[in-house]
Amino acid sequence: MDLVRDGDTRAFEVIFDRHGNVAFSLAYRMCGRRALAEDIVQEAFTSLWRSGARYDRTRGSVRSWVLSAVHNRAIDAFRRDSIREGKNVPDDGLTERLEGPTRTAEEVERRDEARRVREALGALPGDQRKVIELAYFGGFSHSEIAELLGLPAGTVKGRMRLGLAKLKVALTDPVSL
């Protein structure tokens, strides 16, 4: 990051190579359109390039920094264009799923983490998982979710809290790993 801060484009290229796939996957999951996902990721990375000097490692990893930027850009796109198609993602030509044989220890670790997160999310009661997914991947506010699901806003907030609390236990409890 120090090199990026100094304007080293090659160092930034390394960041894209390390995090570009998960960034694109998140954008695609959220918006459901390949072209829009590409726009979102491009906006996010160029924004990160220009704000590299403001990266604060005490506030999270580079991956979190990248994914937060992608998430924020996708939410901006939702608000701008009223696009919310992430719930059922159409596969418009995306055939390069990352399911090939693993090659590096880093990839093994990432896939293991992804599996644990998927399992923890999948283990949540459906009503709690739904409000978390609508909020994070769908970009809906809790009041919008309440309206969508015909629930009191307090119930939606309660389900968010319960769901995240269970995720925390599942992802930090060594027994569940």
Place this chain on the structure above:
Amino acid sequence: MSETFSCPGDAPAYALGALDDAELAAFTRHLRACSVCREEVESFEALVHVLPMSVPQYQAPRGLRRAVMAEVRADARTRRAAARPPVTARTPLTRPSLPGFRAGWVGAAVAVVLVLAVITVGLTAGGTRHIGARMYAASVGSGEVILSRSDNQLVVHHLAPLGPGRTYEVWLKRATGSPQPTSVLFNVSASGDGAVDLPSGLGGVTEVMVTQEPAGGTARPTSQPVLITHLS
């Protein structure tokens, strides 16, 4: 000392980005005073940051990598060019009217307002276009708006660096209606420099404004704008 007697319990929704604008502003204020909620937010945000790992993983299209790096290299060239001594013209203007902003702004004490007019015309090798931008500031400062095919950028110089708990927030104003908040929050370096991306959909936007706000931003401006860029 108890700090939790009035906690709204919004940490989960805050971490998920699911608070409405008014709630977000209120909870952001609450966070400044409540260490319990701050810790809870940090804990939930750490969880939220791993949620992207749960989605099906795809290979980023090769063209995307090329496009990103082309933009980055073009920006690096622009920065190097901008590092040379600038040739700009400073023209003092009268204070701008601020339709749509709170009446309190108008009555607030005003420091000297300087306007920096930056008029640069032409296309760079990277396809970036510098358009005429008029920047208003309550203190000495300068800036410009840079538009390109893929994004729009606001670059500022010599603004006051903000302390903890404060941020610059970017607002978009159209011909009608009040200024709308964006997710673009930033601070400047110790030398007062900063560069942020503006939302790409600026169709119909007539003014880009910047105000100083509490950390986390607000849904409505709470202070006078320090910068106004007229796009039209």
